[in-house]
Amino acid sequence: xxxxxxxxxxxxxxxxxxxxxxxxxxxxxGLGLYLTNKxxxxxxxxx
Numbered sequence: 120x121x122x123x124x125x126x127x128x129x130x131x132x133x134x135x136x137x138x139x140x141x142x143x144x145x146x147x148x149g150l151g152l153y154l155t156n157k158x159x160x161x162x163x164x165x166x
Contacts, residue, residue, distance in 0.1 A: 133140030 133143055
């Protein structure tokens with residue numbers, strides 16, 4: 120199974136079920152914020 124197929128399935132499900140799309144977006148957004156904050160050095164000042 121290709122990754123593109125999996126992504127298409129997720130997107131189709133998100134369009135069919137709006138709540139699933141919202142949950143999916145929140146999970147991806149939260150993961151992105153978590154990784155971004157995790158990579159920032161301690162004591163770094165925002166530019």
